[in-house]
Structure formats: structure tokens, C-alpha cells
Amino acid sequence: MKERFMRYIFVLEEQTIGKIAAGEVVDRPASVVKELIENSIDAGSTHVIVEVGNGGRDYIRITDDGCGISEGDDVAVAFEKHATSKIKGIEDLTALRTLGFRGEALPSIAAVSRIELSTRHESEEVGTYLKVDGGVIKERRRITRGGGTTIEVKSLFYNLPARIGTLKSKSTELRHIVEVCINYAVIYPEIKFELVHDQNPIISTVGTGKMLDAIVNTYGSSVAKELIKLKEPDSPQHQHVATISGYISKPALSYGTKKHLFTYVNRRFVRSEVMEKAIKRGYASLLPKHAYPFAVISLSIDPGEINVNIHPKKHEISFYHANDVFQFITNAVATTLRHADLIPEVVVQREEGIEAGAVDFFGTPKAKKAAINVQTSFQKDIKEDEFTEEESGGGCLDIRSAPLYQVLDSYIIAQSEEDDVIMIDQHAAAERINYEKLIEKYGGRIDKQTLLRPYMPDLSPHQLYLLRENENVLREMGFDIERLGDDSYVIRAIPVVFHGMIGEEEMTEVITRLVEERGKKEERIKVLFSTAACKASIKAGEKLSYEYMREIVERLKIAKIPFTCPHGRPTMIRLSKKEIEKRFKRR
Numbered sequence: 001m002k003e004r005f006m007r008y009i010f011v012l013e014e015q016t017i018g019k020i021a022a023g024e025v026v027d028r029p030a031s032v033v034k035e036l037i038e039n040s041i042d043a044g045s046t047h048v049i050v051e052v053g054n055g056g057r058d059y060i061r062i063t064d065d066g067c068g069i070s071e072g073d074d075v076a077v078a079f080e081k082h083a084t085s086k087i088k089g090i091e092d093l094t095a096l097r098t099l100g101f102r103g104e105a106l107p108s109i110a111a112v113s114r115i116e117l118s119t120r121h122e123s124e125e126v127g128t129y130l131k132v133d134g135g136v137i138k139e140r141r142r143i144t145r146g147g148g149t150t151i152e153v154k155s156l157f158y159n160l161p162a163r164i165g166t167l168k169s170k171s172t173e174l175r176h177i178v179e180v181c182i183n184y185a186v187i188y189p190e191i192k193f194e195l196v197h198d199q200n201p202i203i204s205t206v207g208t209g210k211m212l213d214a215i216v217n218t219y220g221s222s223v224a225k226e227l228i229k230l231k232e233p234d235s236p237q238h239q240h241v242a243t244i245s246g247y248i249s250k251p252a253l254s255y256g257t258k259k260h261l262f263t264y265v266n267r268r269f270v271r272s273e274v275m276e277k278a279i280k281r282g283y284a285s286l287l288p289k290h291a292y293p294f295a296v297i298s299l300s301i302d303p304g305e306i307n308v309n310i311h312p313k314k315h316e317i318s319f320y321h322a323n324d325v326f327q328f329i330t331n332a333v334a335t336t337l338r339h340a341d342l343i344p345e346v347v348v349q350r351e352e353g354i355e356a357g358a359v360d361f362f363g364t365p366k367a368k369k370a371a372i373n374v375q376t377s378f379q380k381d382i383k384e385d386e387f388t389e390e391e392s393g394g395g396c397l398d399i400r401s402a403p404l405y406q407v408l409d410s411y412i413i414a415q416s417e418e419d420d421v422i423m424i425d426q427h428a429a430a431e432r433i434n435y436e437k438l439i440e441k442y443g444g445r446i447d448k449q450t451l452l453r454p455y456m457p458d459l460s461p462h463q464l465y466l467l468r469e470n471e472n473v474l475r476e477m478g479f480d481i482e483r484l485g486d487d488s489y490v491i492r493a494i495p496v497v498f499h500g501m502i503g504e505e506e507m508t509e510v511i512t513r514l515v516e517e518r519g520k521k522e523e524r525i526k527v528l529f530s531t532a533a534c535k536a537s538i539k540a541g542e543k544l545s546y547e548y549m550r551e552i553v554e555r556l557k558i559a560k561i562p563f564t565c566p567h568g569r570p571t572m573i574r575l576s577k578k579e580i581e582k583r584f585k586r587r
Contacts, residue, residue: 029056252344282333288568
């Protein structure tokens, strides 16, 4: 008889435990940079220098002018697991004001590298040098040095060959390090940050304490010119939730991914779906469905209202009252955009070259944006985010009603009170006007219009499948639809907003768009209204009478959101008098 296979539970060796823990905190050179920068910030530093070699593979050296570590037991204890100066008990997590708190960073880094540390506490005459190899202290002695700390990490993952193989190219690892440094440089503008790679300067901020200066230092002036300083929300019921600061971009500067959304909670960089969706919601229809702004949002909230103890990397966070935070941020973004001049300006490019996010003199875009599926809420557009008459386009747009010209049978040329040239896209402007007419007339109500003759659409197998799966959705949208057998449908009524606007050949296209929209009912209603507005609008390539051009301009001036069509495309661009005079060498 065979012996039964026995399972045994073993207690792992300390060295193995250390390496496993290191895998949670340190997975690439950028992780080391992040943890050490956080220690420097918590130490009260005003100047942090990050030096890396070969994308961080060869060495990572961080020098700061913080308070330093005392010569006594603190230096050695700092490399013991869960040794921290940030908290003393579990109750301290509800009042956390520091970036680090787990006591895992230094021991985790030390477990998979060779470290040299030199430090002097601000209250002591001499400093301490420590050499640590694989988590074991090999050398310790007194040294003479200035205040602060220098820590150098070499041979990362030297004792974990398999982990070395997971590292990417030098450029990829450097890119992640750059992102980490920028994340902290922007939210701590009072600290001067420097990043040097293979002895070549990469980043250098001025440390003035102004966030916009840090953004200019890291992203360039072309991005900074498109930013608006964030305002507190104007809704009284949301003001008690937290305080908010930062910058958001005008709709003219947008991207196809969330990569340029920088969200911070109590000055800690986090990835928060709640915050990211709130930012997007705040723009409502000012951005296309697949576009995201550049935004730096800093939220200051009671530490007892959040949970940062979710993951060792501390990037994840949860809000105990997430809906309040969502509404607060949405309202702040919407309030900021209400009070801003959002007409995109065409900038003449000079010898310094095309900068990110800009267009050349003739409006040619310099980069294509990839698409990601996000949709804003129709109800937010027409209710919470609706502009008041005092804050509408009538207060922001200074476009004169005369003279007006049409060029390329698609654009209206007007002039502002400041003598800037305004070019209006006639179709996009008419779309915005018609969209707001439909909102005013119907609100969120969907009325049906019975067809004089029922329509049987010619459907492909894929379209047939979509209709079969979404019959109830279409009925909610105002379509009276009935299945005939297994491979055909008959439509007896359509939403009244489409009456007289679309023919039978366009109906299938509209139905397909609606069933492919996977958002909430309110979002599908928005698609319905924006599609109807598009169908009802003057098209590009059509000649306009002077009276019709004036009507478009006058109606656009009183539109609640005049700067974009319902799909997020700009309705107009501005060419300033200053830029025109520069172009003709008058300046």
C-alpha cells in the first residue's frame, strides 16, 4: 500500500521573506526612486537630486538636504522590517500626513541590492556611513559631511537573477523614473528637484513653490499656456467635502488616454477612478467622447475619510464617501470652465520648433490622438453642469456680428472686440445651437412619432444580432420596433427629434449607433440628441447667406456651452491680432 502524500507547512526563512516583501514594493528601478524620494520629502528636504545610471540598472543615487538620520540606533533600525518614524500604532493611519508609513521601503530595497548610506542628523556634529549587502549590514563608521542624506543603490536584483530578466530597455526604465520624478516635482513645487541620467541633466525645477512653474519646468510652456487655475466649486452643498487646487487644460489641449491626468490626495500621487471620471464629467460635452484633458488635481481631505493602506505601493486609495468626492471634483472642474475663455488660439510657430499640443499657423494638428471609450452624462450636461445666463457664452464671447465672411463654404470669419480674428466652423456651431434647442424643448423626455409607412431595415448579420440583444434599449429611446421572424424587424415609430430629418437609409445607421453605446440611459439619450442636432445642421460645403451667418453668430453668442459641438469638436478658433502682426513683421 502506497504511503499517502503528506503536505507540510513550513515557516519561511527570513531571507526569503525579505525577498518576497521586496517584490511587493520594488519591481523596477522607478520603484526604488519613488520610495527614496518619499523618504526625502518626509524628511523635510528643500532640494532633492536623483542620479541614475543605465536606466537605474547600474546605480540609483538620491541626495537630499533633509533632517537626516541620527547616529544612534536610528540608522541601523531603518533597515529593519516595519521600522518607521511615521506611525506608532494602527490608530495613526486615520491621521496620516506623511507619504511613507509601512516601514517597508528601505528593508525591501536592501534585500535585493547593495546599498551605501551616508547621513547626518541636523542636531549632530558628525554623520554615519553604512554599507548594506542583501539586507545585511557589512560596515558602519562615523564620517564628516553636511546635513541631509545620500543613499546609493547598486546592483539591483543581483541576488534575484530571474527578476533582472524582467527589466525593460534602458529607455523604458528611464521613462518610468522620469514619470516618478515629475509626479513629485509638480505636487511639491517648493522643493527643487533634479534628475540626472548618465551625468546628463533630464529635469530641473526651480523650487519657487508655484505649481505652474513646476509644470513649465517639466512639461514646457506650450502646455502651461493652455492651463486654467482650478477654482473651488460654486455649489454650497459640495464645499464642505474637501479643498481642491491645481490646473486643468482648455478643451483645445486633449489626449487620447488618461496618461496626463495627475491626481493627488493629501499630496500623495494616486490612481483614482473616482477622481478621473469626475474630471471627465466636469468637462461634459466640451471634450470629445474619446478625449481626456491635461489636469493636475490636488485634493486635501480629512485623512479619516480615506484608506491609503490598500497596497504596499500606496498608489491605490479608496474614499469612504466616494459619491461626495465625485460631485465635489465635478463641480470644481465645471465651475472653472464656466469662467474661462475657451476659444482655441492659433499660434505662429517659430524657430524653436513645434511644442506639444500646439498647432501651426494654418491649424494643422501635430499629433494624432488614440481613442479610449468614455462618455459623459447627459443629465449632468443639462442639469448640474448647465451654465447660467450670466455665465453663458454671452458673457464670454466678444464676437462682432459684422462684418462676416464665409470661406471654403465651411467657415465663418468674424472679428472680436479685441480685434482678433475668429474662425467659426459653421456645421459645429449649428450643431451646438440645435443641440441646446432640443434640450430646451424636450429635456430628458423621449417622444415618439409614428411613421406613415412602417420601415423594414436591411440588416447585416452583425446588426441583426445587435438589435436582437438591444430591443428594450431602442424602445426606451423612442423606437417602436417589432421582430418579424428570426431575421428581420419592422419599425413603426421613431423618436420625434428625428422626424423629417433622416431618411430610411440613415435610420439603420442611427439605430446601430444607439445600440453600440454601452453607457447608461442618459448617455444614450445624449447620443440621440447630438445625432439629431447633427442631422438638422447646415453642412460643411454649403454656401450661406449673410443673414444666416449672422443668425449663427448671434445664437452661438448666447449658447450655454458655445465652445464645442455636442461631440466635443471646437466650434471656433482664434487668431490674435498680436500673432497676425508678428507674422507680417509688424512686431
